[in-house]
Amino acid sequence: SDGITNGRVTVEYNDLCLPVLSGLIFVVDSNDRERVNEAREELMRMLAEDELRDAVLLVFANKQDLPNAMNAAEITDKLGLHSLRHRNWYIQSTCATSGDGLYEGLDWLANQLKNKK
Template sequence: MGLFTWLWDWLLYLFWSTEMDVTIVGLQNAGKTSLVRVLAGQEFTVDSVPTVAFNKKEVKKGHVSIRCWDLGGQVKFRTMWERYCRDVNAIIFVVDASDRDAMSVAKDELHSLLEHETLNTIPLLVLANKSDLKEKLSVDEIIDALDLKKIVHREISCYGVSAKEETNLEAVLQWLVARSGKH
């Protein structure tokens, strides 16, 4: 990186930096922690330890600093999702695009979460992770399986991503940065 680029980035961060909070939820083994690690510039690892309660990781994109709250997806942690989703700039719901059997539970958990009035205006980004696998659902199939068309009165987007292959992660960051001044 050239000196001018470094200086420009530093000045942007110093004088025009923006901070935002996002909460990342989804069922266990969807790849939430791996996704956050890769977004934060770390290496993808196959042997991620399941998240107990939550992890917090900071991701920088230009002049935007994104605090990511990565919540555990096990049944015992789902009751705390709503509390960590309040007052964030965006909710990211991650599903394992290759786990067809989990879609029904994922749909129920997502719709249950979004029923809370405290979350009414918060944009939702659904990420179909593990899109690099052969036996995966397409984005359209994910939209149908999660009944996303029934979610109204809120901004919603859905992308197929792969933490392992780093597919579409730049689009995810751009989507988040575009919402940094909202909510």
């Protein structure tokens, strides 16, 4: 199947049908101020996809361990999350190398998906 590569993450799409997806996890490099606008454009492009129309959104603000990292409030602003009026979203500060914040974010996502059924 064809994959769409975005940075190091490859998303594989089914060739025949695209199911409606329930949840989306979007990981942002909190230390990369130069590319945060690019991240915003990519996020908005993804959220415009028909199969993501009802998906809840979990944003991981990663690399919070770095001294110049943008905090969750700054990333919320830069990604324009407050403009997503009809979508359930949550932003979680994370550090993937230590695991900080990962369980909290996934716990929120699991609860959202459970409540959607």
